[in-house]
Amino acid sequence: xxxxxxxxxxxxxxxxxxxxxxxxxxxxxxxxxxxxxxxxxxxxxxxxxxxxxxxxxxxxxxxxxxxxxxxxxxxxxxxxxxxxxxxxxxxxxxxxxxxxxxxxxxxxxxxxxxxxxxxxxxxxxxxxxxxxxxxxxxxxxxxxxxxxxxxxxxxxxxxxxxxxxxxxxxxxxxxxxxxxxxxxxxxxxxxxxxxxxxxxxxxxxxxxxxxxxxxxxxxxxxxxxxxxxxxxxxxxxxxxxxxxxxxxxxxxxxxxxxxxxxxxxxxxxxxxxxxxxxxxxxxxxxxxxxxxxxxxxxxxxxxxxxxxxxxxxxxxxxxxxxxxxxxxxxxxxxxxxxxxxxxxxxxxxxxxxxxxxxxxxxxxxxxxxxxxxxxxxxxxxxxxxxxxxxxxxxxxxxxxxx
Amino acid sequence: xxxxxxxxxxxxxxxxxxxxxxxxxxxxxxxxxxxxxxxxxxxxxxxxxxxxxxxxxxxxxxxxxxxxxxxxxxxxxxxxxxxxxxxxxxxxxxxxxxxxxxxxxxxxxxxxxxxxxxxxxxxxxxxxxxxxxxxxxxxxxxxxxxxxxxxxxxxxxxxxxxxxxxxxxxxxxxxxxxxxxxxxxxxxxxxxxxxxxxxxxxxxxxxxxxxxxxxxxxxxxxxxxxxxxxxxxxxxxxxxxxxxxxxxxxxxxxxxxxxxxxxxxxxxxxxxxxxxxxxxxxxxxxxxxxxxxxxxxxxxxxxxxxxxxxxxxxxxxxxxxxxxxxxxxxxxxxxxxxxxxxxxxxxxxxxxxxxxxxxxxxxxxxxxxxxxxxxxxxxxxxxxxxxxxxxxxxxxxxxxxx
Numbered sequence: 001x002x003x004x005x006x007x008x009x010x011x012x013x014x015x016x017x018x019x020x021x022x023x024x025x026x027x028x029x030x031x032x033x034x035x036x037x038x039x040x041x042x043x044x045x046x047x048x049x050x051x052x053x054x055x056x057x058x059x060x061x062x063x064x065x066x067x068x069x070x071x072x073x074x075x076x077x078x079x080x081x082x083x084x085x086x087x088x089x090x091x092x093x094x095x096x097x098x099x100x101x102x103x104x105x106x107x108x109x110x111x112x113x114x115x116x117x118x119x120x121x122x123x124x125x126x127x128x129x130x131x132x133x134x135x136x137x138x139x140x141x142x143x144x145x146x147x148x149x150x151x152x153x154x155x156x157x158x159x160x161x162x163x164x165x166x167x168x169x170x171x172x173x174x175x176x177x178x179x180x181x182x183x184x185x186x187x188x189x190x191x192x193x194x195x196x197x198x199x200x201x202x203x204x205x206x207x208x209x210x211x212x213x214x215x216x217x218x219x220x221x222x223x224x225x226x227x228x229x230x231x232x233x234x235x236x237x238x239x240x241x242x243x244x245x246x247x248x249x250x251x252x253x254x255x256x257x258x259x260x261x262x263x264x265x266x267x268x269x270x271x272x273x274x275x276x277x278x279x280x281x282x283x284x285x286x287x288x289x290x291x292x293x294x295x296x297x298x299x300x301x302x303x304x305x306x307x308x309x310x311x312x313x314x315x316x317x318x319x320x321x322x323x324x325x326x327x328x329x330x331x332x333x334x335x336x337x338x339x340x341x342x343x344x345x346x347x348x349x350x351x352x353x354x355x356x357x358x359x360x361x362x363x364x365x366x367x368x369x370x371x372x373x374x375x376x377x378x379x380x381x382x383x384x385x386x387x388x389x390x391x392x393x394x395x396x397x398x399x400x401x402x
Numbered sequence: 403x404x405x406x407x408x409x410x411x412x413x414x415x416x417x418x419x420x421x422x423x424x425x426x427x428x429x430x431x432x433x434x435x436x437x438x439x440x441x442x443x444x445x446x447x448x449x450x451x452x453x454x455x456x457x458x459x460x461x462x463x464x465x466x467x468x469x470x471x472x473x474x475x476x477x478x479x480x481x482x483x484x485x486x487x488x489x490x491x492x493x494x495x496x497x498x499x500x501x502x503x504x505x506x507x508x509x510x511x512x513x514x515x516x517x518x519x520x521x522x523x524x525x526x527x528x529x530x531x532x533x534x535x536x537x538x539x540x541x542x543x544x545x546x547x548x549x550x551x552x553x554x555x556x557x558x559x560x561x562x563x564x565x566x567x568x569x570x571x572x573x574x575x576x577x578x579x580x581x582x583x584x585x586x587x588x589x590x591x592x593x594x595x596x597x598x599x600x601x602x603x604x605x606x607x608x609x610x611x612x613x614x615x616x617x618x619x620x621x622x623x624x625x626x627x628x629x630x631x632x633x634x635x636x637x638x639x640x641x642x643x644x645x646x647x648x649x650x651x652x653x654x655x656x657x658x659x660x661x662x663x664x665x666x667x668x669x670x671x672x673x674x675x676x677x678x679x680x681x682x683x684x685x686x687x688x689x690x691x692x693x694x695x696x697x698x699x700x701x702x703x704x705x706x707x708x709x710x711x712x713x714x715x716x717x718x719x720x721x722x723x724x725x726x727x728x729x730x731x732x733x734x735x736x737x738x739x740x741x742x743x744x745x746x747x748x749x750x751x752x753x754x755x756x757x758x759x760x761x762x763x764x765x766x767x768x769x770x771x772x773x774x775x776x777x778x779x780x781x782x783x784x785x786x787x788x789x790x791x792x793x794x795x796x797x798x799x800x801x802x803x804x
Contacts, residue, residue, distance in 0.1 A: 080732075290732075292739055295737075318726075318729055324720075330482075335694075335697075335737050335741075347481050347482055
């Protein structure tokens with residue numbers, strides 16, 4: 001029996017502004033690909049293997065497009081700080097621990113277990129400057145069957161003595177990581193400059209060379225706070241804005257995804273770049289709250305046709321679960337509405353960001369729809385009496401298909 | 403052996419602005435009361451029963467001073483609404499289910515299990531208008547050994563036909579609930595007018611009579627949003643402000659605690675009343691985010707000597723855990739700092755609100771300190787390598803002492 005049919009309450013996006021909810025619907029799957037979605041039973045289903053998830057939710061798995069894997073043990077720590085103190089007092093010392101491979105293995109094993117348990121199957125991950133730890137993470141992701149872009153993190157200035165590379169080391173290690181990890185169907189390398197202030201122009205241009213040579217995408221932090229944007233501008237006075245650094249140094253030349261975390265204060269330059277290079281801006285509402293940076297204009301950007309996805313941004317944030325990030329995206333937008341009158345993010349919008357937009361950089365994931373992969377979650381409804389089915393924010397036990 | 407000694411990493415408040423952290427400290431307990439807390443081992447400890455929690459945290463249990471028990475199944479639902487639509491479309495229909503005792507038993511059993519699992523042992527709870535369900539909840543709280551104030555909820559106008567009492571019914575049921583549940587050492591009745599707009603003046607004055615006759619406290623919602631405050635003012639034009647309704651109708655005459663949820667826009671009248679009657683304002687940062695009401699000036703009020711505690715405010719909020727509410731109080735205050743320049747809530751402040759201030763209405767709870775009850779949590783550190791101990795926001799398994 002090669003085709004399977006799953007019955008349950010299907011939730012997927014109809015559009016950016018509307019959810020599609022099919023109660024007691026059917027999903028047919030062959031070789032991991034959805035071949036049919038239907039509200040009604042069809043005669044040809046009778047030969048399929050039937051799997052009963054009635055009373056449970058069937059959702060597309062979530063995509064987490066900005067997360068720092070080595071900071072997983074650190075979430076919730078250093079809340080009283082703002083960005084730079086938090087980096088220097090907590091984050092850099094924490095990341096430096098990953099020169100120890102045993103530590104890396106222990107933390108990354110827990111992280112991957114928790115990604116799976118919480119339904120985030122498609123990831124874009126920051127790491128550290130340590131080659132062995134980066135390879136350990138890549139191997140574990142492959143082993144777990146997750147979809148991911150990850151790279152060796154580049155830092156060659158404005159970093160502590162105990163946690164920094166020379167420009168040459170950073171480039172050499174990056175190329176070695178790329179060559180070792182290219183060609184896998186699910187886990188792929190991506191350029192990972194930490195952010196403009198910790199990377200010299202020479203390093204950036206070297207990474208630009210790899211973008212072209214290996215046809216790679218890039219992930220970075222962009223206009224994360226006014227202080228960060230001002231510092232980047234000071235270090236790169238020849239460029240008009242934070243975003244132009246990446247463009248002019250050649251990091252946007254490859255065909256891989258361009259992932260920009262935060263984008264709280266996009267200028268016209270950033271907006272142009274995001275459009276021109278089909279960039280994705282990653283909204284991380286929990287960490288944004290923690291660093292007092294202001295709030296991404298997520299709806300204004302969306303209405304202009306810019307693509308917004310969601311990121312947990314652990315450890316700046318407290319939790320890994322993207323279903324909680326969805327709720328936080330709605331909540332934080334209400335603050336922006338209260339103070340600035342912006343359009344509020346509705347649940348359907350945030351769900352679309354977390355599934356369709358986030359999934360768009362991977363291969364056919366993010367919807368329960370014909371032709372998409374059945375990378376899906378089956379969520380048990382925790383509360384069983386007289387209740388609506390859609391309980392985002394307090395999702396139950398996650399059963400898995402990936 | 404009548405005295406026990408617990409060893410672990412003790413966390414308690416030194417003051418509103420400072421935590422006391424004793425690594426590998428000792429807590430001695432006799433008959434549920436703390437008799438000594440020490441950093442050093444003392445000779446007289448040798449006869450005590452020793453309990454080893456080294457590597458774990460020992461914290462005072464949390465107090466949740468504003469929570470709607472019947473809304474527990476509803477958390478996370480109706481996020482796209484503001485307050486009044488949320489009440490009419492989701493909340494009132496949900497609460498109306500509690501005329502069914504079997505449903506009440508099922509939901510309240512889960513709720514109490516989760517309060518315990520998440521370390522909230524001291525509670526102030528809203529209910530519904532249903533006598534039997536209210537008594538079921540009170541009995542379950544007693545049985546579980548939790549500390550609580552709860553009352554039958556009063557609504558005699560501006561409520562749906564299927565979920566409202568007459569003034570006379572509401573008063574009769576309230577008195578019956580009081581008489582049945584008075585005199586217990588842990589679970590006590592409290593007056594529970596839903597909020598001014600759903601209560602006539604006649605009902606309020608009747609409740610005022612009970613405050614005096616039975617020496618009771620009161621819980622209510624106060625200046626929760628500009629819309630709510632304006633509506634209350636329209637319905638009670640003879641009073642200067644929302645708070646004065648409760649004062650002038652006599653609800654503050656008893657010696658029980660006066661618990662005011664939200665208090666987002668306190669006027670001078672509210673500030674006077676809070677001081678004069680030793681009222682507690684309950685900050686509910688998660689639900690406040692959800693209803694786009696604005697943000698309580700928690701630090702300004704604290705610096706004026708007003709007492710602020712924390713509430714989960716489920717189902718307006720998404721989660722029950724007060725340790726998460728602590729993190730949310732810090733986060734939301736950073737938004738207020740960003741937009742209004744207010745002093746930010748630090749972790750020590752929010753912890754104090756959740757333990758010392760919240761605990762102050764119960765009997766000697768909220769600190770790990772000589773003379774206090776050992777209502778405490780032992781929290782396993784989830785992450786075991788090279789990590790700081792204090793992981794608020796991602797607390798581990800909760801072991802219990804109560």
